[in-house]
Amino acid sequence: MVAFQGGAALITQEPELAHRYSSANAPRSVFGFVIDAIRVISRAIHLQLPMNSVSSTDTHTDRFCVPDSLGFFGPYGGMFVPETLMTALFEFEQVFREAMADPAFVAEYEDLLRHFVGRPSPLYYAERLSEHCGGARIYLKREDLLHTGAHKITNAIGQVLLAKRMGKTRVIAETGAGQHGVATAAAAARFGLECVIYMGRVDMRRQALNVFRMNLFGATMRPVDSGQQTLKDAVNEAMRDWVTNVRDTHYVVGSALGTHPFPLVVREFQRVIGKELRAQFAEQFGRLPDEMAACVGGGSNSIGFFHEFLDESSVRMVGVEAGGRGITEGQHAARFAGGRMGVFQGCMSYVLQDGDGQINLTHSVSAGLDYASVGPEHAYYRDRGRIEYGYATDDEVIEALKLLCRLEGILPALESTHAVAYALKRAPQMRPDQVLCVNISGRGDKDVHTVMESLGVKPEDLVECS
Numbered sequence: 001m002v003a004f005q006g007g008a009a010l011i012t013q014e015p016e017l018a019h020r021y022s023s024a025n026a027p028r029s030v031f032g033f034v035i036d037a038i039r040v041i042s043r044a045i046h047l048q049l050p051m052n053s054v055s056s057t058d059t060h061t062d063r064f065c066v067p068d069s070l071g072f073f074g075p076y077g078g079m080f081v082p083e084t085l086m087t088a089l090f091e092f093e094q095v096f097r098e099a100m101a102d103p104a105f106v107a108e109y110e111d112l113l114r115h116f117v118g119r120p121s122p123l124y125y126a127e128r129l130s131e132h133c134g135g136a137r138i139y140l141k142r143e144d145l146l147h148t149g150a151h152k153i154t155n156a157i158g159q160v161l162l163a164k165r166m167g168k169t170r171v172i173a174e175t176g177a178g179q180h181g182v183a184t185a186a187a188a189a190r191f192g193l194e195c196v197i198y199m200g201r202v203d204m205r206r207q208a209l210n211v212f213r214m215n216l217f218g219a220t221m222r223p224v225d226s227g228q229q230t231l232k233d234a235v236n237e238a239m240r241d242w243v244t245n246v247r248d249t250h251y252v253v254g255s256a257l258g259t260h261p262f263p264l265v266v267r268e269f270q271r272v273i274g275k276e277l278r279a280q281f282a283e284q285f286g287r288l289p290d291e292m293a294a295c296v297g298g299g300s301n302s303i304g305f306f307h308e309f310l311d312e313s314s315v316r317m318v319g320v321e322a323g324g325r326g327i328t329e330g331q332h333a334a335r336f337a338g339g340r341m342g343v344f345q346g347c348m349s350y351v352l353q354d355g356d357g358q359i360n361l362t363h364s365v366s367a368g369l370d371y372a373s374v375g376p377e378h379a380y381y382r383d384r385g386r387i388e389y390g391y392a393t394d395d396e397v398i399e400a401l402k403l404l405c406r407l408e409g410i411l412p413a414l415e416s417t418h419a420v421a422y423a424l425k426r427a428p429q430m431r432p433d434q435v436l437c438v439n440i441s442g443r444g445d446k447d448v449h450t451v452m453e454s455l456g457v458k459p460e461d462l463v464e465c466s
């Protein structure tokens with residue numbers, strides 16, 4: 001296995017990371033061998049372990065110790081995929097590690113982040129929102145200002161570069177909110193690759209603006225009519241396509257979830273969010289934030305935002321999931337509030353499922369959080385108590401969105417607004433000398449129709465008012 005090397009400035013700033021990433025260097029214990037045995041057995045029979053079998057005695061304290069060489073974050077993660085994909089996944093991991101150690105690749109990627117994506121994204125003081133809440137000062141990391149309107153482009157451009165490096169001529173992706181689809185379509189257009197996007201019919205309706213943007217970028221849309229016609233169904237169809245066309249096609253996974261090595265690859269591309277934030281805090285305040293909050297769908301914006309600070313015990317971190325209409329089966333997508341350990345779409349994680357292991361229906365006002373499982377790294381840090389998780393309901397989210405629009409002139413994506421809703425409750429409990437930083441993962445233009453519907457506003461009402 002090729003370890004990361006120090007030349008990869010953006011991804012591996014610290015030279016000792018080559019050592020850190022080499023799982024051969026990880027300390028082994030009897031406990032480690034037992035866990036490995038459980039992994040092998042669970043892989044073989046797709047075992048669904050009860051939550052109380054999760055061990056909290058894992059001794060890793062270093063954020064670069066996970067995932068291990070098999071793609072596991074403690075008991076979570078792994079590669080639960082059809083045999084036909086294994087070669088492609090091993091090749092992808094190999095190419096990824098080599099690319100990250102290649103200064104030419106890293107330089108091209110950093111150049112694209114700066115000139116195509118628009119990084120670094122600003123850190124913004126939400127002064128009127130902070131005054132309204134009382135308590136902590138609230139800062140917003142403005143990923144909504146990036147090209148195509150969300151953090152997703154940072155990962156999409158990285159994976160499209162890797163697809164090119166592997167000699168692939170076609171990329172596919174699935175998308176819920178449409179932001180990852182738009183980002184992949186834009187990146188594919190930039191490099192002249194064929195692009196096919198799978199999207200549930202329900203999501204296509206609620207994110208029609210993004211569907212049209214993908215069309216403009218030359219992507220072929222494949223509507224998905226199976227199941228709930230949302231993200232998990234689109235993932236199934238994308239997997240089917242990939243199994244059939246794996247020779248010339250790369251599947252650009254949009255979040256830090258699914259089979260290894262995607263949780264690792266996506267985290268590494270999104271880590272730039274936290275790196276920028278750390279530098280911005282150092283420059284502007286000479287200190288770290290006291291608390292950070294981000295929404296959690298699959299978990300990419302949040303793990304990218306948090307990762308740089310995981311070793312900083314003074315920084316509290318909170319991930320906010322979709323509470324939907326409340327924590328009743330089928331009415332939400334808060335995996336840590338109602339889920340338990342299971343295998344779903346390529347990896348072991350917390351999954352919303354019934355007593356027989358059937359995947360529950362989910363609901364959220366935001367398409368991008370409306371998913372039954374969560375990235376395995378989040379499950380790992382949740383069990384260790386390093387990242388805390390809560391949820392915001394649809395109603396709280398709509399109220400928070402209205403408030404941010406009115407007080408700051410910022411229209412956040414419904415996904416990101418979950419973290420804003422948390423901040424509205426949390427900031428008043430904090431001191432005025434403390435700083436709460438919220439990741440605004442995307443902008444809300446795509447959600448205007450959903451918000452109008454939630455508020456009972458019809459287009460003809462707007463004409464009457466003006």
Ligand SMILES: Cc1ncc(COP(=O)(O)O)c(C=O)c1O
Nearest residue numbers: 255297298299300301368441442
């Ligand atoms: C703007 C925005 N934020 C957050 C998410 C959730 O994804 P993740 O948890 O991978 O950041 C999405 C997903 O589509 C999104 O569009």
